Amino acid sequence: MAKTRVPAVEGLFTMDAANPRLLGGKAPNGSYSFPKNLGGTDPYSPLGDTEEVELSNRGRIWSYTNSCYPPPPPFVSRHDPFVPVTIAAVELDVEKMVVLGQVVDGVTVDDLKVGMEVELVLDTLYEDDDHEYIVWKWRPLAAGK
């Protein structure tokens, strides 16, 4: 039986597998934040409601690295034994901000370069007997499908 796909954390991204988006905030003056209520507040914006908006799903790598040792809890490794996790910080053009994410499985730091174009995808963070816990990840456009 297929496992139920659930977001690893509610409210940070859409679960549309074909066109996933990060859910950020947009202040009254147009400044963005991610996560909506935990990202930077623009003190130069008039006070008012921060609107929930979908952020760009493409960007360019600002920097990248990996975790070669298993991170401590609350991280849960998808693989046993542990496989290094590749991480990219990606600059979004419209929002003019940098957003971190894991890079999809199988892509290592040797495959990445600063400035490389990537897109947002959904992938499994970890799973248990009944659920796949889903998170956003970055995938190099050059890698294709």
Place this chain on the structure above:
Amino acid sequence: MGKVGEVAILGVGMHQWGKWGRNFVDYGVVAARAALADAGVDWKDVGFVSGASTMRCGYPGYVSGSTFAKALGFTGCQVASSYAACASGTTALAVARAQILAGVCEVALVVGADTTPKGFLAPNAGDRPDDPDWLRFRLLGATNPVYFALHARRRMDLYGATTQDFANVKVKNARHAVHNPYARFTKEYTMADVENSPTVSDPLRLLEICATSDGGAAIVVSSMEWAKAHGHTNPVRVAGISLATPTFPDTVLDLPYMASDSAAVTPEPDDEFKVSIAKIAYEEAGVGPDDLSLAEVYDLSSALELDWYEHIGIAKKGEAELLLRAGETSIGGRIPVNPSGGLGAFGEAVPAQAIAQVCEMTWQLRGEAGARQVAGANVALSINQGLFGHGSSVIVKR
């Protein structure tokens, strides 16, 4: 802002850094008594205790000021406890300075100490999706070295830094630490040692990432008048303290966030955050980068030390490696950085570390640093950045 009032550093003291596993209070008391002895001040004459707090040692760690005061013996003096992650020690010193300059007390004792668990620093337990520190571990596996490595990779990409440059920072600081009895690691590491150590977060290797340590450090400060009246004719002075926060939008992604600020609408400030930290301290002290005899910077990783060269203005942007390669930041060079051996040689004892930086600067300015002495030192700057945007910098003069 301009220049502010100065306070005198009468005494400094430390407990050696290590992995001792004892109660953090023990380290704090050893350091405090050493600082009091160095100052020639009786504990009962201290009017104010300023504790730098730890989050890893339970309630006594949160209320560090009163914990240390009780351990030294309650005298009815006043007390405060400060937590600001890596900036806790400087915050505690700033509180003491404010109390002295406000006339609340004449003599204050600043103490920080920690006992740390093995391995990566991790967030508090429990499901806390409203906590950026929890989210970055849970969703990304983004440990502290991940952020250090992101900045290291940027240096390589933007400025042509090499992994040999990063290793050379470690080798330089290890050479300094050989002569420091308070450092935890006093081995003279070689390039080969560094290059053969395993990668933690590419491009950084194990020997280039600061460990976590137990340790304690303390400072006795007083008003300039009290110092003079009690025979301290030419004390090292605290001339500037910065506790800067970033200015929106801070587009340099940093611990513990998953995203930077957005510069879509509001333009970026003239100075990026870490530059502004040093700038405030320089303004308060009325000095500039060219006046520095030495600097103690927060080398959480070898590569981050190079970033600091530029942030404190001793190198132009992108030119830190040139300074390093020319040997200018080694003892004997033009502007020695981390003559103590830095965090690479100490391992971080969070609330004690920024205080330890001031201890080292004090010994240097008094000419008491032994084999690691920087000749003719008379102005020094320390700098670090605590999690969640707590900037911290201290300038001392003699």
